[in-house]
């Protein structure tokens with residue numbers, strides 16, 4: 414369960430007193446999620462999400478994430494909006510952690526992804542990229558190519574505890590991707606963690622995006638590469654080109670891809686697989702025994718990486 418920091422009734426009452434949100438009715442820990450502590454907060458004015466930011470989120474990055482949610486929702490992108498206190502601040506401290514309240518988003522994330530989900534996702538992602546173009550803040554992607562060698566080193570050569578030969582394969586991959594990574598592609602604000610559990614649907618529409626706590630400035634096509642990995646593989650690890658085509662075509666109908674972006678896609682998808690493989694590997698090797706949150710499987714992302722390594726053109730993604 415993703416509640417790392419326990420909040421008592423008196424803590425939350427004092428916290429909520431800083432806002433015009435009425436009285437606290439209840440506070441329930443939310444089991445889903447990995448990175449932060451999330452609570453469903455009910456007050457006499459409605460439902461909200463209270464988040465206490467944990468290990469991977471740096472305090473200095475929080476103004477970027479919160480301002481981005483304000484910016485995108487002002488431009489009609491469905492996403493949570495930070496609630497500002499009576500002093501105008503959205504970010505404050507609770508139980509020794511940075512904390513914020515955001516609006517509650519209706520809908521559920523898809524447990525079984527369909528091509529229609531991918532189609533809706535593609536269009537909405539492109540609209541988010543366009544809406545972020547005039548966002549004035551900048552945050553580099555510290556989990557992209559410049560960060561991978563350090564991330565691998567932080568695993569202390571223990572990759573083979575997960576699979577024999579893994580450390581060597583990852584060292585090779587990091588080297589190849591460092592050499593081949595594109596220098597310049599269309600870029601702007603990206604979500605950078607758009608997995609199915611961060612996208613809500615209601616009936617036949619996409620009702621919103623959540624979890625902007627990896628958002629950063631990077632190649633737009635890298636966000637799509639993350640989605641290809643997270644949405645277009647089946648539980649038996651096979652790649653579903655129909656889902657990929659639905660995702661990419663609907664994205665391009667809103668924000669067309671350049672030839673350079675299309676050509677770079679297999680490499681970006683390989684790199685995005687490596688990024689999640691490395692953070693999962695680190696968490697797998699370092700999670701305390703008996704911890705509530707089950708670490709995610711790094712090997713799932715090794716298989717995805719190997720798939721993209723063998724891709725020779727857009728036909729593999731249902732295009733061309």
Ligand SMILES: Nc1ncnc2c1ncn2[C@@H]1O[C@H](COP(=O)(O)OP(=O)(O)O)[C@@H](O)[C@H]1O
Nearest residue numbers: 443445446447448449451462493516517518624
């Ligand atoms: N704004 C929101 N509206 C509704 N539910 C939310 C909202 N934010 C988070 N949640 C709930 O909390 C869960 C975990 O949120 P998430 O941001 O993915 O956590 P983490 O950053 O820890 O991975 C989500 O799966 C969802 O159930």
Ligand SMILES: N[C@@H](CCOP(=O)(O)O)C(=O)O
Nearest residue numbers: 446447448606608689693709
């Ligand atoms: N999506 C990442 C883990 C981050 O979890 P989230 O709940 O913040 O999306 C992964 O699958 O490795």
